[in-house]
Amino acid sequence: MISQNPFSVFKTECLQLLQGALGDMAQLVEQLRLDETRRPEFGELYSSVSFDLARRLQKEPARVADGIVKNMDLSTAAYVEEAKSVAGYVNFHLNYPAFSALTLRSAAELDGSYGYVRTESPLRIIVEHTSANPSGPIHVGTARNAVLGDCLARMLRARGHDVKTHFYINDVGRQVAIVAYGSSLSRVRRPRGVRADEWIGLVYAITSTLLGIRELKSQIESLRDKPGAELKLSKLRDDLYSYAATASELQSRNGELFQSILEGIERDEDPESSILRIIRGYEKGCEETKEAVRRIVDDCVGAFKQTLDRIGIRFDSWDWESSFVWDGSVRDAVERLRGTPYASEEEGALVLDSRAVIEDHSLKEGLGIGERYEIPKLTLTRADGTTLYTTRDVAYTIWKLERADKAINVIGFDQSIAQIQLKLALYILGYEDALDRVVHYAYELVKLPGMKMARRRGRYVTLDHVMDQAIMLAYEAVSEKSPHLSEDERRRIADFVGVGAVRYALASVDPVKTVEFAWDRVLDLEQNSAPFIQYAHARAVNIMRRGGVEPRNPDFSSLDHRLERKLVWLVARFPKVFIQACEELRPSLIADYANTVAETFNSYYASVPVLKAKSEGVRDARLMLVNSVRVTLQNALRLLGIKAPERM
Incomplete structure (x- = not known):
């Protein structure tokens, strides 16, 4: 027998035995459930x-549990060795020889598809991720978005879903x-050998910083002689000092570019109006503005593709934000929202009353907010x-929902309010x-020791x-x-080990937790890293290669070492972990699982001889166990x- 999910086979048999033993009492129970025990002496599952x-x-x-176990008929059980009553619980113990045969043969037969249990209800899903602003290179913070x-x-x-990945190109906005404004002021062109995204990032940081300094000076001047403004002035001067320090850093990186943009801003009586003209011109589709902005964005996105290709990430669709503005989709969404009782004008701006939408439709529970x-x-x-961005996102999301059953937006926690507002706008539409x-x-976020990243100030690690x-x-x-x-x-080898180490570091931490990026952990060959798991896989491949024979007569009853049983159980659990990770959208569960398998396998390799086993049957059983570890880590x-890798 071959199974895509050996764990489920064992669990189903336990439930059937439990149901049979309960008889009419089963009607008194709403739902039978089984959980995994924490210690092997108590079996594998309990109720x-x-x-x-x-x-x-x-x-x-305890008396009830005794009665249930006494009524249980194990004569037809294939994988349950025994059931025991322990302190009121009903514990199920595996028939390890039979279960090992099922698990290891399934892994060997299914190989590259083992554990990938297909859903009975496949969906069309769009996963929009990365979507970095084309105002500089992809930094390690955005990389977490991309990897997740x-x-x-x-x-x-x-899992069997029809999945398409989309990158939303944010080419509209400030x-x-x-x-574009900074580039129009500068006489300096990008030097040979400097990547487009790095150059664009420098132009953005210099322009933003100089605009910030100009604005702070203006605010300080307006408050200079006003009574009671001392505290605010002190704060503004502190901010100005910080911006000045950033300006000094940026000037040291490219003095000629810095001076060119500085002189351009000083010549401009109203830089803010100039930037607003670019925003308005681009939204209206002004050809001159379109050409200038598109040239910048095309260059930056081209560099994004090179970076993402290095880390093994590609997209099915690159969606331009501007396309939804120019084709009228955004305008239509705005007009439809304007026609609802929740939209009104405030000081010339059109606003949506989020609170009223929530209260009128009792949406707090559905939105998951207190x-x-x-x-x-x-x-x-x-x-x-x-x-604004969220308004344009309404039109984009409608477009996605017309093409998919579910749209997953990988966006930082700091955008939680905007994502709720997006859902509210969609709801009333x-x-x-x-x-x-x-x-x-x-x-x-991703944190690097001793550094606070800020794209506007050019402080980031790409x-x-x-x-x-x-x-x-x-x-x-x-x-x-x-x-x-x-x-x-x-x-x-260094290339796939290095790239794998970065991916694992960003995926292995639960998304609700901050990633503390430290090199000694990222490339640790002893524990919890991609190289550690890759090395375990390469070791398994090497053992199979050195074995030189296809296991023909495995004696599964010989797999009675504590670590052998643990490995069999771990391999059998892979489909369960996979399903849970998909349902909960948690890649970290896969990473944790792979680390546990690698850790256990390394201990096994150090404790139990495989190729020098005492008999052919024992050797073949152990080779099949090693192969199942290879399959599971690979998948x-x-x-x-x-x-x-096959070699490290």
Whole structure:
């Protein structure tokens, strides 16, 4: 027998035995459930049904459990060795020889598809992720978005869903307009050898910083002689000092570019009006503005593609924000919202009363927000008629919902309010199911020791730099451990080890937690890292290669070592972990699982001989166990977008 989910086979048999033993008493229980035990001496699964029945029958739980076990007929059980009553619980113990045969043969037969249990209800799903602003390179913070989104897409595809990945190009709005403005002021062109995204990031940071200094000086001057303004003036001067320090840093990076933009801003009587003209001109489709902005964005997006390709991330669709403005989709959404009782004008701006929408339709529970939590009004259009990001996102999301059953938006926690406002706008436009169909997949920041990142000030660590550093450190480690390898081989290994280490570091932490990025952990060969898991996979491949034979006569009853049984159980649990990770959208569960398998396998390798086993039957059984570890690690790593190497 071969099974895609050995764990489920065992669990189903336990439930059937429990149901049969309960007889008519089963009607007194709403739902039978089984949980995993924490210690092997208590078996593998247990039921607490005795406690529910004890309350109804006015009996002691232990007596009820004794009766259930006594009534249980194990004569036809294939995988349950015995059932025991322990302190009121009903514990089920595996028939390990039979279960090992089922699990290890299933892994060997299914190989690359083992554990990928297909859903009975496949959906069309759009996963929008990364969507970095084209105002500078992808930094390590945005990289977490990219890796999480890519892992979700891989997992959901393996589950059987029709998944498409989309990158939303934010080419409308202030950030790109600032880059276009700064570029128009500068006489300096991008030097040879400097990437487009890095140059654009520098132009953006210099322009933003100089505009910030100008604004702060203006505010300080307006408050200078006003009574009672001392505290505010002190704060403004502190901010100005901080901006001045940033300006000094940026000037040191490229003095000529800095001076050119500075002189241009000083010549402009009203830089803010100039930037607003770019925003308005681009939204209206002015050809001159379109050409200038598109040239910048095209260059930046081209660099994005190069960076993302290095880390193994590609997209099915690149969606331009401007296209929804120019084709009238945004205008139509705004007019439809204007026609609802929740939209009104305030000082020339069109706003949506989020609070009223929530109260009138009792949406707090559906949105998952507390009773005291208030959502501010959503500004749909400014007084000058230009739109805001969330407004444009309404039109984009309608477009996505017309093409998919579910839209997953991988966006940071800091955008939680905007995502709720988006759902409210969709709700009153008739997309009431958007509360469930639109998923905000929120994640926390990435922190690097001793650094606070800020794109506006040019303070960030690029993903390319992080990958370069990881590959360099991996190369040093490979050269030290395997000096006999050729230079090309060492470079090849260092590349997939370094990239895999970065991906694992960003995916292995639950999205609700901050990633503390530290090199000693990222490339740790001893525990909880991609190289650690990759090395375990390579070790398993090497054992199979050295074995040189196909296991023909495995004696599964010989797999009685504690670590052998643990590995069999871990391999059997992979489909369960996979399903849970997909349902909860948690790549970190796959990462944790793979680390546990690698850890257990390394202990097994150090404790139990495989190729020098005492008999052919024992050797073949152990080889099949090693192969199942190879299969499981390979399939887990694939979900994380990490190469499973045959040699390290």
